[in-house]
Amino acid sequence: MDDLTTLLHEAVGTIEPTDRLAAIREQAARPPRARWYAVGGAVLATAAVITGIAVVAQPSAGPGPGPGQDPTAVETPESRDGAIPVYYIGETPQGPRLFREFHPVPPGASVVGGAVLATTAPIDPDYRTSWADGSLTSERGDEQVARVSIPPALVDRPAGMSGYEAELAIQQVVYTVSAQQGGPPRVEFLVGAKAAEQVLGVTLDGPVSRAPQLDVLATVNISAPDEGREVDGHFSANGVASSFEGTVHWDLRNLDDEVVRDGVAQGTMEDHLTPWATGDIDVSDLPDGLYTFEASSDDPSGGEGGGPTVDTRVIIVR
DSSP states (O other), rough: OOOOHHHHHHHTTTTOHHHHHHHHHHOOOOSSSOOTHHHHHHHHHTTTTTTEEOOOOOOSOOOOSSOOOOOOOOOOOBBBTEEEEEEEEEEEEEEEEEEEEEEEOOOOOOOGGOOOGSSOOOTTTTBBBOOOTSSEEEOOOSSEEEEOOOGGGSOOOOOOHHHHHHHHHHHHHHHHHHHHTSSOOOOEHHHHHHEEEETEEEEEEEBBEEEEEEEEOOOOOEESOOOEEEBEEEOOOOEEEGGGGGGGEEEEEEEEEOOOEEEEEOOOOOSOEEEEEEEEETTTTTTTEEEEEEEEEETTTTTTSSSSOOOEEEEEOO
């Protein structure tokens, strides 16, 4: 591990949900809404940890992202002032997919060696990582190929992990690493000094490229606000999505699950994720407290396709 990577690992190791966020999650507990993804949290809470990986035995019916498809262009913003994107696994009607959240960059830390970020705990409790802390080590690479070391125990797939989950975990690393480097480089996994021919039971033919976005990414993702953000009078939300006719529905709900604000954000309909934004949302007349901002894809099937993809953030109105 090089010095810059060591600095990054030490820095991000201190990024944990604050006491305020823990309180938010406790206070925000309320009767579950009629959404299937509540079950995913229960499954995750009881997931076994085997050979250093958090294993969720929940295979998807999807075809899987594939370990080494051609690189896809980066059409969505990959950075934010003072923060870096990290990809995590979350639940969608199509099964597990990757969501992105932004983590603050401590002063002096480098984004070189971003693989270690995939092992850090997510801030949003709806997300998870398939990699145990310390299970990935970033090595020096170049602009075309980033190198990541794994321990020998991660060559084979743990019992209970589906092939799809294994491939998605690999893509979690690839997307996170490429986001740190500002483009879609390939990732070469190493075991010792040699290129790994297999990771989590997935056979690799060489360095791994990003799979197409719609194969692995959630079709709606909130970039801002962050989980636990305090807002005073006004706020705005934005993110990326691939939704029918580019339409992203959003609402703001209080702890009684009452909609206090709602609207539509308009993006474009593409074969990749494109930006959406709400514009200014006035909350100056709302009582202080906790609210949930929710963004969802448009569902012209009326639920026949499994329902909309949803992403949420808990905010504090002051």
